[in-house]
Amino acid sequence: MLKLDECKDKSGEYPIMKPSADQNEVNGMNKTKEEILIWLKNQTRIYGLTQLERLTTRNIAAQLNLSRTLASQYLNELCKENACVKISSRPVYYLARQELETKYQVTLIDEEYFNVADLVQALSRKPYQVQNFEKVVGADGSLAGCIAQLKSAMQYPSGLAVLLEGERGSGRRFLAQSAFEFLTDQHLNSAAARFVRWSVSAEMTPERQLAELFGEEQEGTVRSGLIEKAGDGVIYLTEADQLSAECQLKLAELIRSGTYTRARQTQPVLTNNARFILSLASRSAQALQPELLLSIPVHCQVPAFSRRPVQEREELVIQLLLKEQRKLNREIKMSARLFGALCADLPGLNLAELNNGLKTMCAAAYSQHPQEPVIVLKAMDLPPELLGRLPLSQVRKPSESTPLPIEQFRRQDGSDQILKLFDHLLESHRHYYNEHRVFAQFLEQGLTRMREYYDTIIFSTKEEDSRLVVIEAQIRRELETLDLDQRLTLPPNCSFVLARMTCALARIHSSLAVWESQRQEAIQGCLNTLRQQLPEATALAESLTEKICGSLELRSQPLNTIFLTLNIRFYNQEPIRRQNCGIIISHGYSTASSIADAANQLLGKRIFDALDMPLDTEVGEIEKKLNEFIRFHSYLRSMILLVDMGSLEGIAEHLDCPMEVGVINNISTGLALDIGMRLSRCEPLETILKSACESYQCRYRILARKQKERAILFTSDISVKISGKLAELFARSLPRPLNIRFIEADYATLQSPQERQVLFDRYEVLILIGPLGFHPENVNTMALEDIVSFRSMEPLNQALEGELDAAELELFQQQLLKNFSLQSLMENLTILNPARLLDCVYEAVSALQRQMNRRFQSRTLVGIYIHVSFLIERLVTRTAIESLADLTPFVQAHRDFIEQVNASFAPLLKNYNVSVPIDEISYLYDYIENDRQDPSGV
Numbered sequence: 001m002l003k004l005d006e007c008k009d010k011s012g013e014y015p016i017m018k019p020s021a022d023q024n025e026v027n028g029m030n031k032t033k034e035e036i037l038i039w040l041k042n043q044t045r046i047y048g049l050t051q052l053e054r055l056t057t058r059n060i061a062a063q064l065n066l067s068r069t070l071a072s073q074y075l076n077e078l079c080k081e082n083a084c085v086k087i088s089s090r091p092v093y094y095l096a097r098q099e100l101e102t103k104y105q106v107t108l109i110d111e112e113y114f115n116v117a118d119l120v121q122a123l124s125r126k127p128y129q130v131q132n133f134e135k136v137v138g139a140d141g142s143l144a145g146c147i148a149q150l151k152s153a154m155q156y157p158s159g160l161a162v163l164l165e166g167e168r169g170s171g172r173r174f175l176a177q178s179a180f181e182f183l184t185d186q187h188l189n190s191a192a193a194r195f196v197r198w199s200v201s202a203e204m205t206p207e208r209q210l211a212e213l214f215g216e217e218q219e220g221t222v223r224s225g226l227i228e229k230a231g232d233g234v235i236y237l238t239e240a241d242q243l244s245a246e247c248q249l250k251l252a253e254l255i256r257s258g259t260y261t262r263a264r265q266t267q268p269v270l271t272n273n274a275r276f277i278l279s280l281a282s283r284s285a286q287a288l289q290p291e292l293l294l295s296i297p298v299h300c301q302v303p304a305f306s307r308r309p310v311q312e313r314e315e316l317v318i319q320l321l322l323k324e325q326r327k328l329n330r331e332i333k334m335s336a337r338l339f340g341a342l343c344a345d346l347p348g349l350n351l352a353e354l355n356n357g358l359k360t361m362c363a364a365a366y367s368q369h370p371q372e373p374v375i376v377l378k379a380m381d382l383p384p385e386l387l388g389r390l391p392l393s394q395v396r397k398p399s400e401s402t403p404l405p406i407e408q409f410r411r412q413d414g415s416d417q418i419l420k421l422f423d424h425l426l427e428s429h430r431h432y433y434n435e436h437r438v439f440a441q442f443l444e445q446g447l448t449r450m451r452e453y454y455d456t457i458i459f460s461t462k463e464e465d466s467r468l469v470v471i472e473a474q475i476r477r478e479l480e481t482l483d484l485d486q487r488l489t490l491p492p493n494c495s496f497v498l499a500r501m502t503c504a505l506a507r508i509h510s511s512l513a514v515w516e517s518q519r520q521e522a523i524q525g526c527l528n529t530l531r532q533q534l535p536e537a538t539a540l541a542e543s544l545t546e547k548i549c550g551s552l553e554l555r556s557q558p559l560n561t562i563f564l565t566l567n568i569r570f571y572n573q574e575p576i577r578r579q580n581c582g583i584i585i586s587h588g589y590s591t592a593s594s595i596a597d598a599a600n601q602l603l604g605k606r607i608f609d610a611l612d613m614p615l616d617t618e619v620g621e622i623e624k625k626l627n628e629f630i631r632f633h634s635y636l637r638s639m640i641l642l643v644d645m646g647s648l649e650g651i652a653e654h655l656d657c658p659m660e661v662g663v664i665n666n667i668s669t670g671l672a673l674d675i676g677m678r679l680s681r682c683e684p685l686e687t688i689l690k691s692a693c694e695s696y697q698c699r700y701r702i703l704a705r706k707q708k709e710r711a712i713l714f715t716s717d718i719s720v721k722i723s724g725k726l727a728e729l730f731a732r733s734l735p736r737p738l739n740i741r742f743i744e745a746d747y748a749t750l751q752s753p754q755e756r757q758v759l760f761d762r763y764e765v766l767i768l769i770g771p772l773g774f775h776p777e778n779v780n781t782m783a784l785e786d787i788v789s790f791r792s793m794e795p796l797n798q799a800l801e802g803e804l805d806a807a808e809l810e811l812f813q814q815q816l817l818k819n820f821s822l823q824s825l826m827e828n829l830t831i832l833n834p835a836r837l838l839d840c841v842y843e844a845v846s847a848l849q850r851q852m853n854r855r856f857q858s859r860t861l862v863g864i865y866i867h868v869s870f871l872i873e874r875l876v877t878r879t880a881i882e883s884l885a886d887l888t889p890f891v892q893a894h895r896d897f898i899e900q901v902n903a904s905f906a907p908l909l910k911n912y913n914v915s916v917p918i919d920e921i922s923y924l925y926d927y928i929e930n931d932r933q934d935p936s937g938v
Contacts, residue, residue, distance in 0.1 A: 306345055
């Protein structure tokens with residue numbers, strides 16, 4: 001909790017400043033109110049909460065020679081305009097909102113507080129501090145994929161080794177340090193964990209490298225290596241290609257087994273708890289030993305500074321200069337011309353070289369004027385080798401050479417205003433929901449914030465993004481093509497504001513991404529409230545947002561929908577009461593439009609929409625237009641399709657329609673009028689159709705949209721029971737329940753196309769997860785072995801697209817890594833001791849590889865481990881599957897393979913007192929043969 005004595009400004013108290021005009025803040029106010037606000041700003045800036053007696057109505061009136069009545073009137077008006085904050089104690093105090101927010105680095109939600117303690121509590125809410133990868137420039141841009149891989153590797157049980165490739169000075173070390181911070185922030189390591197960096201040198205002998213990394217023991221004295229020093233932290237090896245072959249092989253064995261011995265020792269066997277990140281220059285991976293390269297599952301490519309987007313290069317330059325500004329305790333300025341040259345695309349320029357050049361320039365400027373509070377950077381102070389490469393163009397405008405503060409070069413994209421807008425909205429919704437307030441009050445607060453955002457965007461923000469013109473034009477075209485009902489209006493500057501908001505959200509800086517992740521539940525709660533209270537406006541907003549984001553290839557976000565819903569509600573104050581509609585579909589160039597226009601004019605309101613169908617139009621095109629109409633009007637409860645011929649009645653069968661749909665044929669203007677009058681009276685759908693048929697001898701039927709249940713199918717060649725347990729593990733990995741069934745199916749049944757089709761007729765199978773090599777027609781498949789080895793997860797991501805957002809998908813993949821690791825599968829699926837069983841199976845399969853003089857691919861190994869483990873369980877429990885096939889040809893043709901299996905598996909079989917049937921050896925042979933034919937399963 002913030003205490004009153006902590007609210008004093010660090011700079012101490014200053015003399016009272018007399019008011020001065022500030023047209024940017026008080027434009028549109030009368031002179032007296034303007035003087036009050038400026039006086040309050042000065043007092044709040046100087047004293048904060050330390051001398052509240054200055055900020056009473058009585059003292060303000062006395063200081064400005066006003067009557068208390070007039071001063072109280074203007075102060076309350078300023079509070080309503082969100083320029084001031086009011087403390088409703090005895091006496092009442094007033095403070096300037098903007099100065100309070102700036103002074104204490106918070107965003108205040110309310111304009112009135114019950115007492116001083118309430119305001120102090122609000123000021124105590126500190127802004128979220130960015131952590132680990134959030135500090136990385138480009139975390140949501142060029143480095144997003146690399147960071148996602150690093151997160152997965154760090155969170156994997158015991159960790160996964162990582163290989164970072166990139167040019168010198170590309171930021172690999174900062175990424176590795178951020179990975180260690182991520183481990184710590186996620187509480188995945190102990191307090192003793194360390195980040196250990198080792199720059200490998202080729203000048204070191206192989207013996208010295210081994211001793212440095214693994215430790216050594218000489219004459220009874222033990223010297224710990226880097227692995228022991230790191231504990232359960234991170235070991236970052238730079239120039240890893242300089243490791244000796246012997247050191248690389250020993251490191252590969254450590255990564256594979258998790259254990260190691262000290263240099264030149266066979267005992268004791270030590271356990272490794274550290275995570276390894278190896279760093280290489282680009283295209284140097286081929287210098288690593290194949291054994292080490294294959295043991296590292298995660299490979300990340302870090303782009304060079306010159307290959308980063310211009311926005312990221314600018315932000316990096318700004319951050320480096322701000323770091324120097326804090327170090328020198330001086331404000332740094334430079335010209336826009338110099339800043340643009342430093343951020344230009346200079347091939348070969350790396351971050352380390354740029355950072356050194358900026359430090360040299362700052363040092364030179366500081367040494368020339370060490371006593372000045374502001375230092376101005378000049379290109380001539382750069383190192384000659386960097387200065388000669390800068391594209392310093394001629395000055396076209398005087399403003400290009402004017403020194404500006406570094407912060408002014410940061411792109412203004414409206415994100416701060418958006419965050420403030422939605423912070424206010426979410427806080428208002430929290431009060432509405434928790435305190436059971438009236439929805440109209442929340443709506444009024446939301447509309448007030450929206451109008452403020454409009455003013456900021458239109459009159460204050462200077463947006464320089466060249467994409468804005470294109471985005472605004474595209475949004476305007478989408479709005480113009482919308483067939484908005486006569487009951488709907490959108491503001492004339494809607495495309496202007498939406499373009500700037502869309503552009504800001506599309507750039508999603510790390511701060512905005514963090515803001516969203518911290519408020520996901522609140523955002524969804526606000527959206528759900530709008531869906532309940534304003535279903536029509538929200539449905540229209542969702543459809544319009546989807547249409548705009550689709551045309552711009554952007555991700556649709558709830559924030560866009562919330563903002564647009566408030567826009568629609570603000571410009572359409574009367575509730576939208578339309579609950580049903582009619583759509584006329586007729587062959588001919590304009591037949592349907594003519595009937596609809598005539599009926600709407602005669603009815604005096606818009607009841608019907610029309611879809612004209614020229615004779616060369618495909619029915620599928622009409623279906624597409626109908627589905628688009630339904631998405632845009634999803635709030636409707638019912639809809640009647642009026643068609644001209646019976647052949648069009650079937651069109652409703654293929655609609656993606658959540659509402660009740662009626663179809664009637666033999667359309668005419670008279671029939672349209674009859675149905676239109678009944679629709680306007682909101683008569684039940686069946687009553688309308690029956691009456692129309694009785695009057696016009698038409699046939700009708702009511703269609704309730706039926707959809708197949710969506711499902712993910714699991715099957716295993718081991719048993720249906722295993723398939724069921726896999727489905728349970730998969731469902732347990734999801735961050736929340738989904739409207740998807742997880743179904744186990746008998747593997748033998750699925751071999752039959754007829755039996756398979758029965759299942760597919762009942763369910764919409766999103767993906768089938770089964771054994772390696774099982775690929776039925778007309779269904780997406782994924783091998784269980786690919787999930788265990790976390791290889792090519794794209795088919796699974798596509799199956800869940802639309803069900804999980806990006807954050808939920810990342811959480812799901814992390815849980816999947818945990819639940820579907822080989823060790824976890826064995827623990828969940830077998831009754832035998834999983835650790836012992838896996839160790840025995842591993843030794844048996846390794847012996848088989850040596851017998852056959854070959855190495856199996858990784859996912860083939862995973863499949864063999866799983867199959868042999870469950871084979872042993874079936875043999876032990878005497879539930880082995882007997883084959884009726886004639887295996888004599890196999891025995892005659894592959895005696896050598898049978899002998900190799902029996903010899904390799906002998907210790908395993910003796911351990912469990914079982915023997916392997918010939919049919920299982922035959923299956924193993926086919927599985928390994930598939931390994932020869934599939935070169936992709938690395």
